[in-house]
Amino acid sequence: xxxxxxxxxxxxxxxxxxxxxxxxxxxxxxxxxxxxxxxxxxxxxxxxxxxxxxxxxxxxxxxxxxxxxxxxxxxxxxxxxxxxxxxxxxxxxxxxxxxxxxxxxxxxxxxxxxxxxxxxxxxxxxxxx
Amino acid sequence: xxxxxxxxxxxxxxxxxxxxxxxxxxxxxxxxxxxxxxxxxxxxxxxxxxxxxxxxxxxxxxxxxxxxxxxxxxxxxxxxxxxxxxxxxxxxxxxxxxxxxxxxxxxxxxxxxxxxxxxxxxxxxxxxxxxxxxxxxxxxxxxxxxxxxxxxxxxxxxxxxxxxxxxxxxxxxxxxxxxxxxxxxxxxxxxxxxxxxxx
Numbered sequence: 001x002x003x004x005x006x007x008x009x010x011x012x013x014x015x016x017x018x019x020x021x022x023x024x025x026x027x028x029x030x031x032x033x034x035x036x037x038x039x040x041x042x043x044x045x046x047x048x049x050x051x052x053x054x055x056x057x058x059x060x061x062x063x064x065x066x067x068x069x070x071x072x073x074x075x076x077x078x079x080x081x082x083x084x085x086x087x088x089x090x091x092x093x094x095x096x097x098x099x100x101x102x103x104x105x106x107x108x109x110x111x112x113x114x115x116x117x118x119x120x121x122x123x124x125x126x127x128x129x
Numbered sequence: 130x131x132x133x134x135x136x137x138x139x140x141x142x143x144x145x146x147x148x149x150x151x152x153x154x155x156x157x158x159x160x161x162x163x164x165x166x167x168x169x170x171x172x173x174x175x176x177x178x179x180x181x182x183x184x185x186x187x188x189x190x191x192x193x194x195x196x197x198x199x200x201x202x203x204x205x206x207x208x209x210x211x212x213x214x215x216x217x218x219x220x221x222x223x224x225x226x227x228x229x230x231x232x233x234x235x236x237x238x239x240x241x242x243x244x245x246x247x248x249x250x251x252x253x254x255x256x257x258x259x260x261x262x263x264x265x266x267x268x269x270x271x272x273x274x275x276x277x278x279x280x281x282x283x284x285x286x287x288x289x290x291x292x293x294x295x296x297x298x299x300x301x302x303x304x305x306x307x308x309x310x311x312x313x314x315x316x317x318x319x320x321x322x323x324x325x326x327x328x
Contacts, residue, residue, distance in 0.1 A: 004224045011214055012320060015207045022206050030144065037140035044133030058130070065131040077142070084150060091157075111181040113190055115167075115197040121160060123201040 092120040152262050159200055159258035163251065167193045170247060177239075185240060188232045189247055192315065196251055199318040203255060205263050212313040226312050252311045255318075259309075 047058040096119050106112045116124055170189050174181055215222050233244045260266050 004221055007218070007221055008316070008320070011211060015211060015317070018207045018210055019202075019204055022204060030148070033140060033144055037137045037144070039137075040140070041134055041137030044130055044135075044137060047130060062131055062134075070135065081150070088153075109181055111187060111190070113187070113194055115164075115194045117160070117197060121157065123198065 095119075095121045147264065155258060155261040156201055159254055159261075160197055162254045163193055163197050163200070166247060166251060166254070167197075173243060179240070185233060185235050185244060189244060192248070192318070193251060195318045196255060199321050200255065200258060202321055203259055203262070205259050205266060208259070208309050208314055208317060211317050212310040215310055215313045215316075222312075225316055229312050229315055248311065248315070252309075252314055255314060256309060 048055050048062065099119055099121075118124060167190060170186065170193070171181070173179075174183065174186050179186070215225060233241075233248070235241055235244070260270050
């Protein structure tokens, strides 16, 4: 190992530490946001807890305020989400099929090195750190 | 009360959208561009009747393959850190530059130009993914893009409003280029992609 390789190997370790820490911070922020969102939802739902007349009237008022626009928005977003999921499933299938065809078309090319991605274009497990 | 509940629901939906929809789509988009670039390299060699056994072809294809594997693990912080380390150490910086440039050394001027173009384009593709997949960076880019757009509109107010997308992309690249070195990104890509070192 020459001095440059030694220098780079030291950096590899530092970079691995940076990756670990930034990964941990991102993970922490994501969970903090999820917990925060759930807390906000429950804080908003607090007046409905219990079977008191006030709770029932608050729930009725909540339903009344959920206007047609809000509901339509969520239905539209759900529709787009479902459509995206189906399209993505089709795309993954197309990638797999295209990969197979390309492999057979370029079979005579001895210098055709592979990207090493999975058959559906995903990151291979050993690289996915 | 309704707004509080909906705010919570919307935050959850936004997290879902970011993690499960936008980031995977952005990753696929970046990889599609790299695959197109790899096909372009192959087509170039065939069109010029250069053999696919040419070491330059192998090196270029390997570089793009490393980038393809590296994309998902691309982290803005580690690339900037590595770029700073390489930038500060002149000896290491020139060693790295020579080492990478030697992999693509050829006497063919047209090929040298093509290799340079492919390497730069591959770096730009990775940089754009980095910007798209990092929420803080994306927000900064949007703010910067809007500011740049407004500046263009104001400066062209009495003439024709020419909001040139290519100019915007070039300017974003120039900004990112200050923070990220191409040789550092390439070396990191080589080192990070499954630990495989180039020949």
